[in-house]
Amino acid sequence: MKYIMLIVIVSLLGACSSMGNYKIKSESGDVVNTVPKWYMADIKESRACDTSMFTKKDDNKVCIYGMGTAVSPSLDLAVEKAKLKAKAELADLVKGEMNKQSKQYAKEVGSSATNKQVANDFETVTVNEIKATVVKGYEVFEQDVTLTVNGNYRAWVGLRLPLGEFNKLHNYKAEEILNSYKVEEKSQEAYSNLMKEGSNENRNIQ
DSSP states (O other), rough: OOOHHHHHHHHHHHHHHHHOOOEEEESSSSSSSOGGGGGGTTTOOHTTTTTTTSSSSTHHHHHHEEEEEEEESSHHHHHHHHHHHHHHHHHHHHEEEEEEEEEEEEEEEEEETOEEEEEEEEEEEEEEOOOSSOTOOOOOEEEEEOTTTTEEEEEEEEEEOGGGSTTTTTTTHHHHHHHTTTTTHHHHHHHHHHHHHHHHHHHHHO
């Protein structure tokens, strides 16, 4: 029995040590030849959205996804930059707007019918605009780091945004409204004033 317990303890310690370390893979060349599948939108949505086969159709969890990658000499900065890009992609999906402007100019050049030519000028500008967008409740579903040949960190971050009641901060707005009115603070102030008035009345009676 003692030997069995010892084997179990050693196995658990080995599992904990392997779970606690993450080995950063090194890139082999100047060109990135391998990219995480999930980064190229090759993801299994049920797993990425953390749903199971037992989820009811009426309560089906829906998520949208944003991916980002960035390079930096600092690991923290590389991850932060990649996360910002992924959040921007989420915001674009939620509230992105496209504006397109086109301009065309044409002019005839020449003095006679035989040598007249038309000078054309055409210009088009497309602008992708993302207005102030709330992406609260996003979660990291995948994250990876590789080391470039120059010794920089390349971070890959995949974010998911659960929609509706599955978003952990779905009811946060109500709490935010209560906080804006400082309900708890005003309640405490009223209670303190009431206690003071009661103590004053007691003193007057004596």
